[in-house]
Amino acid sequence: MRMVLLGAPGSGKGTQADLLKDKYACAHISTGDIFRRNLLAKTELGVKAGEFMNRGELVPDEIVIGMVKDRLRESDATGFLMDGFPRTIPQAEAFGVMLEELKTPLDAVVLLDIDEEILVGRLTNRRTCRACGKIWNLLSMKGDNLSPGCPECGGELYQRDDDAELVIRNRLKVYNDQTSPLVSWYAKTGKLYTIEASASPDETLKKIQAALG
Ligand code: AMP
Secondary structure (H helix, E strand, O other): OOOEEEEEEOOHHHHHHHHHHHHOOOEEEHHHHHHHHHOOOOOOHHHHHHHHHHHOOOOOHHHHHHHHHHHHHHEEEEEEEEEEOOOOHHHHHHHHHHHHHHHHEEEEEEEEEEOHHHHHHHHHHHHOOOOOOOOEEHHHOOOOOOOOOOOOOEEEEEOOOOHHHHHHHHHHHHHHHHHHHHHHHHOOOOEEEEEEOOOOOHHEEEHHHHHHH
């Protein structure tokens, strides 16, 4: 399976990719996660990307494209779930060329479609586990678990720097301006599946699987 998950920040791309990667036994490639790992390790790439990420802006195309090109050459990447890439038309063009060269055409582009105000609520309550990387939402954890740790492994939950409300508003604007044109771009390929994604992760997963057959 070679799939692109498209959608605004907070639409559930990372959560769905996590669920789908086991079903389809393919690599989950998240450009945001690669940048965050590099930022933590203070690599040159991480420091450069961090300047853009903390403002809620996109990392320049040439940096992202080079990084994805390298990642796609790794042996586990013949099947993939692309989470957070492409995010601009030039990235989609370069991605198309990469896939043509590798002779690995896309099977599907899944758009997770969701109302913007729901997104802001989701993002301000999003927490990630420092130990296992699992994504949680404080709203759906209330009552279930009052301890501050990860319900699965007990690790520390933290809020991403770019999930502060002002940065979130900018990320949504950037999505509308620069990424949403990809919807009509991919619609033309006949491989676009639009999934209403405001329900629970499990329900959204079921809708994706039903749409893909
Ligand atoms: P994400 O985890 O996908 O929300 O990405 C977090 C941040 O990483 C984004 O707000 C951007 O600053 C940067 N980023 C991730 N993927 C891309 C991409 N394809 N193009 C440009 N910037 C990206």
